[in-house]
Every structure is written in C-alpha cells, then in structure tokens.
C-alpha cells in the first residue's frame with residue numbers, strides 16, 4: 001500500500017550543525033537555571049520569558065515568510081527545533097499553538113492585514129493563541145457545535161461556550177470555530193467559520209478548569225455577545241471546517257506525539273547505567289527501539305510534507321502509535337526503577353514519573369481521541 | 385525511493401506473483417522443492433546480487449538486496465534466498481569467483497559440530513542444498529570448509545512456517561581455510577545480515593497480512609454489512625496499518641545504514657521492533673478472519689506462521705536488547721545524542737537533557 005511506504009530521510013550536515021546550535025543554546029539556558037526539564041512540557045510548561053528568548057533566536061515560525069519576520073526555512077529545520085525543545089522538556093506551551101497551527105493557518109487563509117498584524121508578533125514569541133474547538137456537548141462530534149456568530153454591521157456577534165481550552169488564561173487570541181449559518185443535515189461540515197477572538201474583548205469570560213493534578217492548564221471560555229470585526233474572520237465564511245483540516249498532518253505526525261515522556265526515558269536510562277543494571281537496560285532498549293521506529297516514520301512524513309505529498313493516513317498512524325508509546329514509557333519504567341512518584345518530589349526521576357503517569361491519559365484524548373482516529377484510518381485503509 | 389530499486393522490486397514482484405502461489409507453497413510443504421521458482425530466481429541473477437560483475441556476480445548493492453527480500457516475504461516464497469545470497473557473497477569475498485550453487489553458511493556453535501562425526505543443526509533448507517560452508521572456531525581464528533551436502537545424512541526438521549531447518553551429519557570436513565576474522569566477528573557479521581533480512585521479509589509478510597485482511601473485511605458480510613463497517617474491525621485494520629508503516633520506515637532507515645558505523649545499533653533496534661510487532665499484526669489479522677483464518681485452506685497462515693518463525697531468527701528481542709544494553713553501558717553518550725547522531729557540546733557527566 002503506497003500511502004504507508006515512508007522513505008528514509010538523512011539530515012544534511014548543515015541540519016546537524018543547526019541541531020547542535022539549538023542544543024547548545026538549550027544546554028546553556030538549562031545550566032543558567034532558565035528552566036527545569038519536565039515531561040509533557042508542551043502542554044504545561046508556560047514561560048513568556050522563555051518563549052521570547054526562543055523568538056529572539058528566530059526559532060518560532062521559522063518556516064514563515066521573511067516579509068512577516070519569519071526565516072523561510074524548511075519544515076525539517078522546524079522539526080529539529082521542536083524535537084530538541086521536547087527532548088529537553090523545555091517550557092514551550094505559551095507559543096506552541098501559534099507556532100504549530102494558528103500562524104500557518106493565518107498565512108494560508110488570512111488576509112494581508114491579518115498576516116502583517118499577527119505574524120511578526122507570533123514570531124517574536126509575544127503573541128499566543130488558543131484553540132477554541134471543543135464545547136460541553138461537542139467533543140468528538142465536533143460538527144455538532146453550538147457556538148454561533150451572527151452577522152451584524154461591520155462584523156459578527158458571537159455567543160456560546162468553549163471548553164478544555166488549553167492555555168486560554170495565557171493567550172491573547174483564540175481561533176474559534178463557530179456556526180455562521182444553520183446546520184444543514186445533508187452537509188454537516190458546512191456553515192462553520194474560524195474567527196479570531198481577542199480574549200480581552202467585552203463578553204469573554206475565562207474560567208479555570210482544574211487539571212487532575214490540581215494545576216491550571218485548561219479553561220472554560222464563555223462568549224456572550226462578543227463583537228468580532230469582519231477583518232478577524234479567517235479565510236472564507238462557511239469554510240471553517242475544511243480550513244481546519246488542512247494542517248492536520250503536521251499536528252498529528254509531529255514529534256510531540258512521540259516525545260512527551262522522552263525526558264523520563266532518558267533520565268531512567270542514565271540511572272540504570274549508573275546502577276549497571278543490565279536487565280533494566282535491556283528492557284529500556286525496547287522502548288528506545290520503538291521510539292526510533294516512530295521517529296523514522298514521523299521524519300519520513302515530514303520529508304514527504306516538504307514535497308507537498310498527501311500523507312494523511314500515515315500521519316494519523318503516527319499519532320495513534322506515538323500516543324500509545326508515550327503512555328507505555330511510564331508503565332515500563334516504573335517497574336524497572338521503583339520509586340514513589342510525586343509531582344512535588346525533589347528527585348527529578350520521581351517527579352517526571354509522576355508527570356508522565358498523571359498526564360498520560362490525556363495523550364490519547366487531546367487532538368482527537370484514539371477511537372475516532374482509528375475509525376478514520378480504518379476507513380482510509382479500506383478506500384485506499 | 386530510487387528508481388533502480390523500485391524497478392528491481394517490480395520485476396521480482398512479477399516473478400513471485402506468478403511462481404510463489406498458494407498452490408506452490410502447499411506443494412512445497414508436502415515435500416516438493418520449488419525448482420522452477422528457484423531456477424527463475426537464479427536466472428534473474430538474484431542469487432548473486434551484491435557481488436561485483438568481475439567476480440561472476442550480478443552487481444547491485446545491499447539496499448537492493450533488502451528491497452528484494454521484502455518482496456520475497458510479501459509472497460512468502462519458499463526459497464532460502466537470503467541465506468544463499470550471504471553464502472555467495474562470503475565465497476566471493478574469500479575465494480574470488482563464485483559459481484552459482486544452492487549453498488548456505490553454518491556457524492558451528494553447537495557442541496555436536498566440534499568433532500567428527502560432525503552434526504550441524506537447524507541448517508536452512510538442508511535437504512535441498514548442494515553445499516554448506518561450515519565456519520568453525522580454530523585456536524582464536526575462524527576457519528571455513530566447504531562440505532558437500534549431498535553426502536550428509538539428513539534429519540528433517542522445520543520451523544513454524546514449515547521452512548526446512550534440518551540436521552546434517554558428516555564425518556569429513558575436507559580442506560579447511562583460515563579467515564582473517566575471529567569466529568565472533570564472523571558470526572556477528574552473519575547475525576546482522578540475517579537479522580536485517582528477516583526485518584525485510586517480515587515487512588513484506590506484514591504487508592500481505594494487511595492486504596488479505598482488507599480484502600476479507602470487504603468481502604465477508606455479517607449482520608447485513610461488510611465487516612469493515614464495524615468499528616472494532618476498523619481498529620484491527622488500523623493496528624495492522626500502523627505496524628506496516630512503522631516496518632517500512634524501519635526497513636528504509638536500517639537498510640540504508642547497512643555497512644556503516646551505525647549498522648549494529650540500527651539493525652538491533654529494527655529487529656527488536658519487527659519481532660515485537662509481528663504478533664500485533666498476526667493477532668489482529670487472525671481475529672478479523674476468525675474461523676476461516678484457522679484453516680489450512682486459507683492462505684493467511686502462510687504469512688502469519690512466517691512472522692512467528694522469523695521473529696526468532698537472526699536474534700529475537702532478547703538477543704538484540706542484550707547487545708543494546710551493553711552498548712549503552714559502554715558509552716557516555718545520552719540516548720538522544722545517539723538517536724540524533726549529534727553530540728552536545730558539553731560532556732555528559734551527571735545530569736542529561
């Protein structure tokens with residue numbers, strides 16, 4: 001089956017040099033105490049200072065065109081940055097969605113004014129976005145969403161509610177999927193639009209939802225008669241669903257679907273080596289082999305994306321397999337190196353073990369549940 | 385994918401589609417050597433692949449070899465192509481020119497092979513081969529002898545897939561020649577080749593298992609619907625497709641590393657992966673096929689039995705994990721440095737990334 005045949009990709013010497021540069025920078029920052037390594041740092045590691053530092057290096061939106069402040073570099077360079085940040089467990093949550101989704105979306109469908117307004121700020125690490133999709137009664141069945149935008153003079157009036165909105169309390173804007181016309185039972189995916197809502201607007205209320213660790217990651221966002229001017233609609237009115245799908249392969253096959261618990265694995269192997277625990281290293285080597293295989297898949301996809309090939313099927317598979325792998329790391333490691341996992345432990349290993357266990361269930365839920373994903377792939381395999 | 389490679393793959397695919405049929409495999413399991421299939425393979429130059437033309441070979445490189453072995457696995461061809469390619473290359477390297485014969489190498493690791501009468505166990509296709517190159521430990525060096533298999537006493541045995549793994553007994557080693565390698569080095573070289581061969585063949589077998597499953601899930605109806613309409617069946621298909629894609633990426637990267645500094649670690653990881661996931665694929669496919677998949681009649685078992693057999697050959701997960709554990713222990717590098725092939729600036733004493 002051709003869609004599953006992924007190529008080997010060799011990083012060039014120049015790309016390896018670049019990786020070295022990123023790594024040296026992170027190493028130095030870590031030594032200075034700018035950040036501590038955490039598992040799943042892309043969900044929970046918020047640091048404006050760090051995002052600005054990364055932005056100053058030119059490492060946010062590195063693929064964006066130069067005229068808007070980007071570097072017009074390749075998706076492979078972005079891949080390298082993303083991998084190094086995750087391997088270090090660095091605090092990247094603030095700018096994460098802007099770099100991965102919102103920036104590319106605006107560049108692809110946005111107006112010139114939107115590009116000039118948002119992109120330079122995103123690139124500097126000063127402008128953060130949240131993703132406003134899920135609602136209390138619309139999770140997997142997203143097309144059933146109820147938040148509506150009604151046309152008025154000069155813009156839209158939005159009413160409704162979003163939930164599970166990661167980082168809304170840190171973000172400046174939320175790309176909000178809402179109904180701009182009545183749902184048509186024959187075309188369930190029509191009639192929706194993407195609006196950029198300024199989270200400081202009148203009528204926006206953000207209420208924290210405590211994460212199961214007690215921390216504050218996601219939120220409920222209430223929208224009551226929020227005015228959104230015409231120039232904050234992204235792309236075409238009514239085309240929001242289709243627009244949202246275009247960047248999905250990047251979201252699903254990126255290193256963050258594989259590496260969320262990698263810092264725990266690296267630390268565990270360091271400890272096993274210290275103890276000269278051969279059996280333990282043998283077991284851990286199987287996790288490393290899995291990670292290596294999934295990374296090869298993910299890089300193969302990145303290489304095909306650079307050539308603008310259709311890789312949707314393989315990309316969905318990376319998310320499914322990668323998420324299961326991320327969960328399996330803590331489950332195996334806890335048996336090799338028994339400890340009392342605690343979020344508050346001073347010991348880095350015990351702390352990251354706790355983070356990996358407690359965040360684990362979310363891996364196979366966020367960005368679309370495993371059940372839904374497998375349904376999509378199963379149908380794709382049949383029709384391929 | 386380079387064009388030459390895909391051309392060879394397509395050509396071999398056509399040959400095997402015609403000649404490695406279900407009926408051919410069944411006749412093979414009843415004890416009939418696949419002579420016309422083997423003859424066509426030989427005539428196409430596949431047995432001498434990777435050997436320079438001056439030495440009587442067919443040219444090509446190792447990436448071609450592993451690409452073709454994937455196709456061999458895809459068609460579950462009942463022939464020892466991987467083993468013969470290795471034996472021919474071994475002879476080309478040590479003797480110069482090679483004549484194309486049905487030969488395999490055997491490393492005399494078992495105690496029964498130390499003194500005459502020599503007994504070699506688990507020799508691939510022992511009952512069908514012309515000769516076996518026996519590699520033995522002598523003092524601290526390795527030596528090899530070419531033994532005529534036709535004069536050996538044969539005890540038949542086979543692996544899970546009914547591929548012959550026979551015992552050969554003989555009393556005369558004949559002329560013995562020294563190798564400029566230790567026995568351990570020579571064995572490791574073979575293990576790596578065999579492991580990567582099985583990675584390639586398992587990738588192909590997994591592909592066929594997926595294809596059979598897709599076909600059956602469209603054809604078979606229950607509750608008035610084809611099976612693939614059921615979500616639980618979609619999940620089985622996804623599980624298989626995931627492993628097929630992972631196997632592809634694994635094979636591509638590992639075979640590109642063959643003969644480089646990275647080969648040992650990458651082959652170890654590749655074989656661990658394929659061996660560990662062979663049953664993910666086999667299990668899902670059997671569940672999806674249910675009763676019909678448990679019959680001799682349906683050809684699913686030609687592929688699933690090979691997956692179960694091949695996961696043990698060329699070292700299973702335990703063998704290669706042992707190698708990797710020693711590798712990790714012996715070096716300073718972090719896992720991330722070794723995976724990315726880029727070393728950080730700082731020495732990594734104590735805390736890592």
Ligand SMILES: Cc1cc2nc3c(=O)[nH]c(=O)nc-3n(C[C@H](O)[C@H](O)[C@H](O)COP(=O)(O)OP(=O)(O)OC[C@H]3O[C@@H](n4cnc5c(N)ncnc54)[C@H](O)[C@@H]3O)c2cc1C
Pocket residue numbers: 043130131132133134135138139140141163164165166167218362365366367368369370371372375615
């Ligand atoms: C850590 C985290 C961060 C998140 N961040 C964001 C964010 O920033 N923005 C945002 O919009 N959303 C976010 N989400 C929400 C996430 O996208 C939803 O949780 C997800 O889409 C599932 O929706 P749900 O929770 O309503 O579950 P439901 O859809 O109610 O599903 C419940 C269960 O039923 C299964 N199920 C549902 N339908 C089917 C079906 N047709 N077939 C088989 N099984 C089915 C599901 O797989 C699941 O197991 C986040 C979630 C998490 C965990």
